Amino acid sequence: MKIDVLTLFPEMFGGVFGASILGKARDKGIVELNAVDFRLYANNKHNTVDDYPYGGGGGMVLKPEPIFAAVEDLMANTDKKPRVILMCPQGETFTQRKAEELAKEEHLVFICGHYEGYDERIREHLVTDELSIGDFVLTGGELPAMTIIDSVVRLLPGVLGNESSAITDSFSTGLLEYPHYTRPPVFRGWEVPEVLLSGHHARIEAWRREQSLLRTLRRRPDLLESADLTTQERTWLKEKLSETEKPQET
Template sequence: MRIDVLTLFPNMFAEVLGTSIIGRAQENKIIEVKLWNIRDFARDKHRIVDDTPYGGGAGMVMKPDVLAACIEHVKTENSGKVIYLAPQGTVFNQDRAKSLAREANLIFLCGHYEGIDQRIRDYWIDEEISIGDYVLTGGELPAMVVIDAVVRLIPGVLGDQASAQEDSFYNGLLEYPHYTRPAEFRGLEVPDILLSGNHELIRKWRLKEALRVTMLRRPDLLQNRQFTDEEVMLLQELAVEHREEGR
């Protein structure tokens, strides 16, 4: 996958995208990330990228002429959709990460200050993505969040692709708890079943715990779920356990 990022602060990306799994994906040529400094497309001698908003008010707005020049140049190298990170965008989730992971090319535009001129949003942007209902200083962290979530789903990026498929949200549930050695730590023990070596019992335990944590913390995720017969049975067991705990 080829990813181009348009930003006023390209240095912010080096450490995050150059390290660990995403860094390795670049070394292994599974992804190629190219960073563009939007300021390089400002044509005046002071290389101005923003201006005051028409109608008055606080803050500065990123200029349409500079942004259009930058986007149009990048599009000569990358034919992917242009995604603007914005609080008004569709809230990002695992399903959107999965579908973006199937694209061959993506372009991310990071806003700063008050954001970007609306005309760019109307005519140069294909999609707007928000990473949640809060406001950050710039689109750089949101772009890194989206890139990280997308890239780890590309086949070959994670050593064991199955691990992504067991992660929270992948199959609509939160993930079950993990334990590692030692089996007893300050008197706290690992559930016996995980030490049993019985793969079928472990699979069932994990599914039940995933249902439990989802039911307790994110019941909204279960609302439109098509439960399997096994899940229905495990939910009944959980209901009995919770009733007994409540007594």
């Protein structure tokens, strides 16, 4: 996969692209990561990439010329068009399913802004996706882009040491992940659940599924509406929910 990020602050990506999972993926040749300063594509002597909005108002708006020129340059030597992703608080909320969708692509281009907004022609005629990481405002699109890139790259084959770990992550199955334990078996009097020490794989898997369902019920019940559950599991969850709603004795 190739990932290009159009940004006015390419230096922000040096540490992120060179460390941890992203750095290892790049070293293995699984992904090519580039931060591109789109100011270099400005078509004026002062290299300005923003201007005042037509109609008045506060803030500055990113001009279309440098963004279009940068993306077209990145596409110059390829026949296949990349997914062009606009980082925008008005965009679709990023999810694990979106990460899985983007992980199937060969080329992603992220556009990061730092002003009041984008010229609407960028949105209408250039981008394929608009993404947001939540209902809050940041100073620019760089941090959200880093978040999404990390989420996508870790799904690429060969990136993680254990391929199954990405499959069982929270949200990958539509549910929150089950609890984890490691050595020692007893810490300050707190014991690891006995089933995990049993070596009985079927019982362990059943326990993990049950714990995943319970954790989702307690923390993110909204996820259960679209989760792929059996009739037996839905009945069991209703029983658990009714137990929590019973009035406590005084």
